[in-house]
């Protein structure tokens with residue numbers, strides 16, 4: 001009995017000390033609106049649903065609190081969500097929010113100190129080294145590489161001509177694997193010709209496993225996670241992925257030793273290797289591998305998703321497809337050939353289509369940051385040090401106050417007169433500021449070259465409406481039932 005009393009007293013003392021140390025956080029949180037928080041779990045109950053439905057829960061909440069900041073408690077963690085573009089601008093342009101939220105640490109087992117998961121001075125220094133490698137010149141050189149892989153993909157898609165509906169994702173995924181492996185990793189092993197490799201499969205499973213742990217709080221404590229089968233699986237995946245990256249590094253060293261010409265492109269791996277030669281103290285072997293895996297993963301999956309959604313939207317909105325195809329024909333003619341860099345920039349309508357797809361299906365539907373010191377927002381709201389910040393990009397991209405046709409594919413959203421009237425931070429498909437995407441130009445190039453090839457060869461059909469495309473969230477936004485399309489030979493009228 002006395003032991004029980006002692007334990008209760010100790011527990012109570014611990015709880016009081018814990019609450020006392022965090023009194024500033026509670027005081028600041030009380031100034032924000034937010035849903036009812038339960039003892040211990042806070043608002044975590046709002047997100048107790050299937051992983052894939054979390055996106056819609058967050059969307060619902062941000063619609064409920066569209067203007068002023070709102071607070072959530074996820075267990076002991078305070079998160080402030082901001083849905084007003086004017087607030088997003090303040091956050092994304094402040095150095096106080098350049099830190100990723102602590103939850104990203106769970107992904108460090110995979111991508112270590114790569115640009116997505118690192119923060120602080122190491123991130124800043126390495127971003128300065130890597131960003132200049134992805135210049136307009138690199139994107140320009142990537143056109144020919146992308147054209148080669150896109151043509152191969154179109155040849156594969158010929159087999160689907162005039163057949164039943166099929167999911168186009170696999171074909172696009174293998175094409176994007178080949179292109180990004182050559183551009184970033186300098187590897188010419190083709191998944192389109194030889195099928196998915198062990199590495200390709202491991203990487204896809206890695207995204208899924210990483211996301212599962214992010215959204216299941218009970219898997220987050222290391223002690224518990226280590227006892228689950230997920231841990232074993234994680235080790236197998238890491239092993240497969242890292243093995244491949246080590247081979248890529250080795251091949252790059254051999255190219256250097258034999259002064260091999262870089263082939264079709266001077267890939268990112270060789271560019272980083274050359275920087276290391278000059279400054280070996282700055283990038284260790286381990287961080288070199290982390291960068292390669294991060295850059296490849298950051299490029300391959302978003303490009304696949306965006307090209308697939310663009311094809312689906314063209315299938316659902318034939319009039320916009322026709323307009324984009326006509327523009328491509330006017331600029332390039334009917335026969336697919338390697339587009340010139342100048343000609344690509346003439347595809348204004350395709351550009352508007354791509355922008356609207358990135359609006360509807362942003363790769364980062366929610367961006368999470370950590371506040372590293374107290375921050376006074378609009379001289380009104382004190383965002384306390386160490387709390388999390390959530391930016392619900394998906395919800396803002398569908399807010400009817402900024403978009404005339406929020407839930408439709410509507411390229412005219414990006415007519416200059418509409419764009420000029422909108423707050424620039426109401427559209428953030430590549431995020432912004434010191435943690436914004438460094439591959440934006442490359443991504444635009446890859447996707448446009450791919451789409452030119454697709455529309456030059458095929459007419460795309462899809463059934464139903466965009467409203468019927470149910471979405472799910474994993475590490476990005478995807479359709480629950482795939483990208484189902486039908487292809488017909490394009491006949492120029």
Ligand code: HEM
Nearest residue numbers: 115116298299302306363364429430431435437438439443
């Ligand atoms: C359609 C294609 C793409 C989209 C929509 C996209 C979107 C984004 C977004 C939203 C972020 C910020 C994430 C956050 O703040 O949490 C980001 C970061 C990043 N992206 Fe992209 N991305 C794309 C393609 C690429 C490509 C092709 C590369 C590189 C070759 C790339 C490399 C990166 C890197 C390294 C970061 C981390 C930057 C940092 O934190 O310093 N991305 N991307």
